Amino acid sequence: TVGAKTEAWGVSDEDTPVGHVKEMPRELILEIVKSYGDAAKLCQECGFDMVQVHAAHGWLFSQFLSPVENKRTDEFGGSLENRARFLMMALDEVRKAVGPRFPIECRISGDDLTDAGLDMDACVEVAKLIEDKVDLFQVSCGNHEDPAMFCRTHPNAFFPRGVNVYLAANIKKHVSKPVACVGSLNDPAQMEEILRTGQADIVEIARGLVADPYLPSKALHDRADDITPCLRCYECFADTVTKESVKCSVNPTMGQQLDAKAGIPAAKQRKRVLIAGGGPAGMEAAITLAQRGHEVTLAEKSGKLGGNLHPAGAAFFKEDIRKLCRTLKNRVKRSGAAVVLNTEVTPEYVREFDPDTLIVAIGSNELRPPIKGMELPHVVMAIDAELHPEKLGKRVAIMGGGLVGGEAAIGFHHEGHEVSIIEMKPEVAMEVNSFYRGGLMPQIEKAAVSYVNTKVLEIVPEGVKVEKDGETFVIEADSVVCALGFRAPYAAVDALCAEVDESYIIGDCRNVGQIHHAINQGYYTALLV
Numbered sequence: 001t002v003g004a005k006t007e008a009w010g011v012s013d014e015d016t017p018v019g020h021v022k023e024m025p026r027e028l029i030l031e032i033v034k035s036y037g038d039a040a041k042l043c044q045e046c047g048f049d050m051v052q053v054h055a056a057h058g059w060l061f062s063q064f065l066s067p068v069e070n071k072r073t074d075e076f077g078g079s080l081e082n083r084a085r086f087l088m089m090a091l092d093e094v095r096k097a098v099g100p101r102f103p104i105e106c107r108i109s110g111d112d113l114t115d116a117g118l119d120m121d122a123c124v125e126v127a128k129l130i131e132d133k134v135d136l137f138q139v140s141c142g143n144h145e146d147p148a149m150f151c152r153t154h155p156n157a158f159f160p161r162g163v164n165v166y167l168a169a170n171i172k173k174h175v176s177k178p179v180a181c182v183g184s185l186n187d188p189a190q191m192e193e194i195l196r197t198g199q200a201d202i203v204e205i206a207r208g209l210v211a212d213p214y215l216p217s218k219a220l221h222d223r224a225d226d227i228t229p230c231l232r233c234y235e236c237f238a239d240t241v242t243k244e245s246v247k248c249s250v251n252p253t254m255g256q257q258l259d260a261k262a263g264i265p266a267a268k269q270r271k272r273v274l275i276a277g278g279g280p281a282g283m284e285a286a287i288t289l290a291q292r293g294h295e296v297t298l299a300e301k302s303g304k305l306g307g308n309l310h311p312a313g314a315a316f317f318k319e320d321i322r323k324l325c326r327t328l329k330n331r332v333k334r335s336g337a338a339v340v341l342n343t344e345v346t347p348e349y350v351r352e353f354d355p356d357t358l359i360v361a362i363g364s365n366e367l368r369p370p371i372k373g374m375e376l377p378h379v380v381m382a383i384d385a386e387l388h389p390e391k392l393g394k395r396v397a398i399m400g401g402g403l404v405g406g407e408a409a410i411g412f413h414h415e416g417h418e419v420s421i422i423e424m425k426p427e428v429a430m431e432v433n434s435f436y437r438g439g440l441m442p443q444i445e446k447a448a449v450s451y452v453n454t455k456v457l458e459i460v461p462e463g464v465k466v467e468k469d470g471e472t473f474v475i476e477a478d479s480v481v482c483a484l485g486f487r488a489p490y491a492a493v494d495a496l497c498a499e500v501d502e503s504y505i506i507g508d509c510r511n512v513g514q515i516h517h518a519i520n521q522g523y524y525t526a527l528l529v
């Protein structure tokens with residue numbers, strides 16, 4: 001390798017927050033070109049059926065292609081042909097290594113969506129320049145390294161599914177090689193429509209397959225309603241940074257594929273299992289226990305399964321959660337588990353039922369702190385407000401700017417309310433993973449005025465009296481929403497567990513968490529019984 005290991009090389013000289021990047025000499029470019037060929041050959045020898053060369057998302061080839069980042073004056077800088085030279089040389093080297101009958105896909109940008117990158121027309125020119133060197137284009141967009149753009153490259157739930165398909169369609173108009181689209185696709189009907197209307201020749205999926213690896217087979221066998229939807233929550237990325245592994249909020253086997261390959265083990269001994277609580281944790285446990293051959297009864301206090309998925313899925317941008325709820329309910333139905341609604345599991349109920357195993361999944365309770373004025377009629381708890389936004393007046397003050405408060409603000413704003421968020425911490429939605437947060441914060445900023453480092457003193461008829469920087473003032477509101485968190489009902493949980501020899505506690509009543517925790521605990525606890 002050219003230079004010392006501690007040196008960073010890039011397209012052009014640049015001072016970055018983490019140090020200086022030196023312009024790559026030609027020698028290093030040639031070394032990298034050769035490495036592309038070696039890597040492709042290795043992939044072929046390992047048995048892969050094709051390779052992809054990545055020239056998008058602000059990575060190395062994309063930096064060379066950029067008219068702004070590429071400041072070179074040699075044959076790799078200047079005109080678009082020059083800026084594309086490195087990519088073209090690498091593609092030639094890959095072809096030389098893998099031979100003529102091994103497919104090469106090139107992931108290109110359809111629009112870098114930034115002033116520092118390529119626009120749609122320039123992306124078309126890149127496609128034309130490399131067309132004779134590739135077998136397939138995959139058209140993505142944006143920039144992987146820009147937090148604000150991340151939610152477009154990996155579209156979040158504020159964008160319609162398939163938001164980037166038009167970029168593939170644009171490239172397709174100008175090339176004759178097949179073109180694939182990518183980005184937030186997991187509905188087979190929509191994918192069929194993309195292909196039918198000729199917007200793309202191939203649909204590629206990333207997170208949809210992380211959420212449900214059986215998506216293609218379910219689509220093929222007309223079982224779209226059983227596809228676990230990707231929630232576009234970015235938890236899969238969260239662990240890649242620290243653990244170099246991938247987890248998923250809705251697919252508990254993600255990251256554990258080796259174990260999962262063996263399938264769900266049949267129960268050694270069939271047991272009568274009572275599950276108290278039909279939220280995501282209880283439903284996932286019921287499905288898995290029933291699959292294992294246990295006799296399962298799922299008892300739910302309210303009139304429907306779903307628990308907190310209902311308030312969490314109420315806002316306009318939460319169709320993914322609504323779909324997850326429907327999918328889990330259908331699976332419970334098909335699993336053979338008995339479902340008992342409008343039934344609160346009390347210690348007496350457990351005693352009478354006399355299960356071999358009890359699984360407690362009774363969820364959490366909303367925190368109702370003893371703030372002066374909480375009893376006033378314009379105070380609405382967050383769950384109630386999310387499910388019944390019609391209860392809210394025009395001006396809404398949300399006490400608590402965590403994920404629940406922040407997302408609720410976006411929903412209320414969409415319903416036409418004027419929203420304020422009051423948060424004690426220095427920022428709103430601080431607990432949210434940074435990948436989701438990058439796309440969430442601009443939405444919160446559009447939807448609400450956020451008062452951070454601000455303490456609620458008292459709820460008054462005119463709104464909420466607060467203190468910020470030593471100053472006391474009233475944030476005026478017609479309705480005050482309490483989104484100050486949840487607490488596990490440990491006493492109730494203990495009382496239920498005391499009735500049986502074998503019990504497990506899962507979901508929010510064990511530790512208030514997110515969908516990811518509920519589904520994981522439901523699944524893995526079911527494997528223990």
Ligand SMILES: Cc1cc2nc3c(=O)[nH]c(=O)nc-3n(C[C@H](O)[C@H](O)[C@H](O)COP(=O)(O)O)c2cc1C
Pocket residue numbers: 054057140144153154155182183184185204205206207208210236237240246
């Ligand atoms: C866990 C995970 C890791 C990813 N890693 C990369 C990566 O290293 N480079 C890249 O260009 N895209 C990466 N992607 C992005 C995907 O290839 C895809 O472009 C993006 O997720 C949008 O497609 P989707 O909406 O179907 O997920 C990754 C996606 C996921 C879910």
Ligand code: SF4
Pocket residue numbers: 207208210211229230231232233234235236237247248249250251
């Ligand atoms: S973790 Fe979230 S974003 Fe990632 S695949 Fe699973 S549901 Fe989708």
